[in-house]
Amino acid sequence: MMKAIHMQLLKVASCCLVIGCLAIAVLVHGSEKAKADRPVVSVVIVGGTGDLSTRYLWQGFYSLYQGQKDKFSFDFYGAARMPASEGDGQLASILKHNVSCSKSVQPGLGCQTLLDAYRAMVSYRKLKTADDYADLCKEMEQEEAKEHGRLFYLSVPPFAYAGIAKNIAKGCRPESRAWLRVVLEKPFGHDHGSAEELATQLSAHLREEEIYRIDHYLGKIGVQSILPFRMLNDGNYKDLWNREHIERVEIVMKEKIDSKGRLEFYNEYGVIRDVMQNHLTEIFTLVAMEMPANISSRREFLNNKIRLLQQTQPVKPHQAVIGQYDGYVDQWREELGKGPSDETLVPTFTAAALYVENPRWKGVPFVLVAGKKLDERLGYVRVVFKDNAVCVTKAGRNGSVNRCSKHQQMIFYTGNPGLKYPAILVSDHLPKPMLPTSWSVPNNDPNTDIFGSNLSDFYYFSPPKDQDAYTSLIASCFHGDQKMFVGTDDLMASWRIWTPLLQSLENKRPRIYTGGEDTGTWLDFRVKDRTVKYIHEQEDPWESADAAPVFQSITDRFRSRPLVTGKEESVVAQLAQHLLSIAAESIQKRGSFHIAFPGGSTPRSLFAHLAKLSNLFPWEDTFVWMVDERCVPLTDDHSNFKQLHDSLLQFVNVPYLNINPMPVKLANGFCDASDKGAETYEDDLRQIPDGRLDYVLLGMGADGHVASLFPNHPTVGEKSAKVTLSDGGPKNNVPDRMTLTLPTINNARHAGVLILGKGKRDMVSTLKTEGVGDPLRYPVTGVDLKKGEQVWYIDHEALV
Structure with missing residues (x-):
């Protein structure tokens, strides 16, 4: 056996650089020896040649391999429905051009050699039928003492989940004590009913502890910092973290890009299903849930999260506004081959207020905002505190007017801030926060504007290094940490909140906005009396089909x-708006x-x-x-x-x-x-x-x-x-x-x-x-x- 291996290595060495290939030979030789000594983990990426795998997954699993190679032996498989004659070349090209040391968590000395070894241990498999799965899993079989676990990452559309789960359960569940984990990408349903149906189908083949519904936003370091920050500062802010002191909480995800290139998916789901029901709602739970006594306890974490979601009221139609960037319909027609008279009402912008009916948060709006083609790419959580102070003199902190002119606030940046890395900022009139010693103060201009205040008006910190979200979550899955994954019960509780709003918006016309900085203040809104309304009143009936009259009578x-009365243009605009609403209702009914x-x-x-x-x-x-x-x-x-x-x-x-x-x-x-x-x-x-x-x-x-x-x-x-x-x-x-x-x-x-x-x-x-x-x-x-x-x-x- 060993002689045959040496002969193969010599053949490879004869057609490449001697030093590099000998290094690979040493690693492969070492890996053969390691397989005899170390527990084996088999990783299968179903959809291994797709876009997500190309951009993130293979790089993320390389980082996992880097961190665990001394403890475990790995077998990696990239799977798709195409035959090996096509799949082998595609997978090799992906590994060559999209996995690199520059994106690695350990880019230093020896990374390239290790990367070459990683590429060599990845193989392609066609997975289309139940027999294909059975053949692959037979190949995975190890001696009971050697097998540590099997990880299947399903980077495929949700409609394929149930069939694949059946094949995995039938032919790929380890007979030993090794674990089985199956990672699923969103969307997890289209509404409460479809999510419940999908969950039922999966539960027929997989146990709850084997299902890892991944929400990549939860892997961002800015998001992962929220709960540890709250725990570390529980003594400082526990008495402030309630409706007596907090005016509102903003949870925002803005994107500059439009939806071009993914209109087939986006038009089916829209902004609420794409990012609000999942990403932003998950962040909401981290901000508003009761702190677990043991932050490491999955059970306690999940119980507190589900309790919060159950206490959150379903979003009503008057608690949300929607918009659609100008040109979306034309892009949709072009990309999907629609006719000039075809229309779509899918919103690309939504702002909605969540309300929690419990003693801590009753009456406090949690304002969730997300949109495409906005003025900047930015994600953040902004906690705005009440401040009823009355300043008698002009002197504030350091002799400047401060407390009475600016809101006290706490900001968690979750994506692409102006600061060096995702950061936490706390107004300096609030108690000084405690943070991990590894965090630092980035070198930024103290006059940088932060929601109307200067950076110098905050305590601010950043983690030592931003990390790829998929790398973080892949590692969590490998270690069996489900806290940053979505369980069935919390998924159902989240859909309960959003499904009524989605149903009410099916025939509502979104406000058209220009997009980018040219949108100006057109999307600005006000939250008052548990109602969300655009600040700028409508004069054009096309902006919203069933809004109330917006001019004086x-x-x-x-x-x-x-x-309905007013100036002629206002009266005519409202009539047109009324016609639009009645037309939509008539077409829906008849x-x-x-x-x-x-x-x-x-x-x-x-x-x-x-x-x-x-x-x-x-x-x-x-x-x-x-x-x-x-x-x-x-x-x-x-x-x-x-x-x-x-x-x-x-x-x-x-x-x-x-x-x-x-x-x-x-x-x-x-x-x-x-x-x-x-x-x-x-x-x-x-x-x-x-x-x-x-x-x-x-x-x-x-x-x-x-x-x-x-x-x-x-x-x-x-x-x-x-x-x-x-x-x-x-x-x-x-x-x-x-x-x-x-x-x-x-x-x-x-x-x-x-x-x-x-x-x-x-x-x-x-x-x-x-x-x-x-x-x-x-x-x-x-x-x-x-x-x-x-x-x-x-x-x-x-x-x-």
Whole structure:
């Protein structure tokens, strides 16, 4: 046996540099000897040629090998579904170009030689079928006394977890006392139900202590410092760590990059599922949980963590705001091959407030913020303390104005701060913190701005060296330390908090933001009375589909119905916003949205709003109808349809077959009764779900007419027909019309009456009198939805 090994080594040495290869030979020879003496650990990376493995995992396992090579012998396998003829070359290339001493925890003397040996002991295996797993695990078998453990890292999509877990349990569980550990990458479900289903599938094959759900953010040194800092300073801050002294806690993860290149994944999960339900919620538990009496106890740590999550209230819709960077939809269409009318409402920015119902934290908002394409790449936890001090003189610390002008705060940087390394900062009016002796004070400009204070106003420290998160967590997994991994019970408790919010946001339109520094203060928000709201009020209906009116009203009722009033642009913006919300609701419930538009000059400003950001309205599922039409060619300037086409339809992607102009020109001319054009339109309307329009928009003339229902004309009293002909229009214009009748209008699910301008002031003044209700004299008073929502939209010029 040993002779054969020596012959192989001589062959290798003949085709490479003698010194380097002899060094490898010595190590390999040594490793053969070590296998006879040291316990063996087998490591399998399923998905070993993927992006995560390429960028982090193989480097992380090299660091593990460096640290444990004197105690354990290792066998490393990179596995994928491709045949060995392809996989061998890909894996060799990854190890050559992506694992290096420069990224190693021990980059010093001898690292390169050791790295060459590590590369040599990694082999590729095809893992596709149950037999493939059985063959590999048979190869892993060792004498009972030699086998220490088997580690499977599943760097594959979650849908594959259950099948792989079954194969591992069936053919790869060690028969000896050796341990089995299986590492899973997020996402761990899409909501509470899917996470529970996945957990049930895994529990059929793996024990809880064998499952390591990895959250790489928990491997960051800034995150790992939070709980030890709290424990070390329990005496200093124990009495301050509560609702009596803390105003709020901010947990923030900002990214400068966009989502391009990973739109298929990101669009399925969005910012909440991608980083908030997992990364930021995990950090929240480290800040807010009760300190374990024994920080090393997994059981005590987990019990305290789960108790906190159970005390945390599910996030309600009014406790969050969402945004989407401008251009996201275009990227999504391009990357996933979507059409120009396809839309996505996935948020790329979210701010949400968590509230804990326990004596320590009751009423304190834990504000979680995450977003793509923001002004900087930065992660931090910021604890903001209450300060009710009243300063009588200007003198503060060292003679400077301090305490009364700045918040006292504590900051844990968790990613890419301006300081040299992830650091902890504590306002110097708080007790001086205790820290490990290995930590140091970095050399930074004392005038560096830290949330409105100078760096010189803080005690600040940094750990000796930042470390790769995967390296840290791989080591924890190897040693069986599950504290920094996500268990089944805490996973379910976290999904309980976030699932209701996710469900409520499914059809909500996010606020569009420019991205980067150009976003300015557009995403700034305020947390008050357990409500999260953007500071900058909405003037554009496209920013949020179902927000409340954001401008002042003279009154909120008009003729016993809801009233929206303000400047013309504000009224029109709110109407557009209302339409957007109702469209989303209608499509969700019935699969389509049917709206009837009026003619005249009143709706032109609305059409301009709807056309401005045409890609945000669900036009593909919208059906356009007419409230009324003049008996002229559809290309005539007097045509209501021509106005609608020129102002709106030509700018949006509504399908041609979804557009329903009134048939005013048939065989015998314009609006000839013998052609039965009104009856034809009525038959078409009956095809709408339940025969009810989802929305009827109406203007109002100075004489009180709506649609083409004019004062003192018999069409106002029509009871049976849905559509009728009318000749009651102004004689100096185009008198003959086709119009919806009051029964059709009043059968709609929603109706809005839009009244703009000084010219309508007298009529509005008359209508203010509740007793005015004669439809024949004032047809607008006949609009009375008994089974639907009716809203008045009247600008200040008309409502005086």
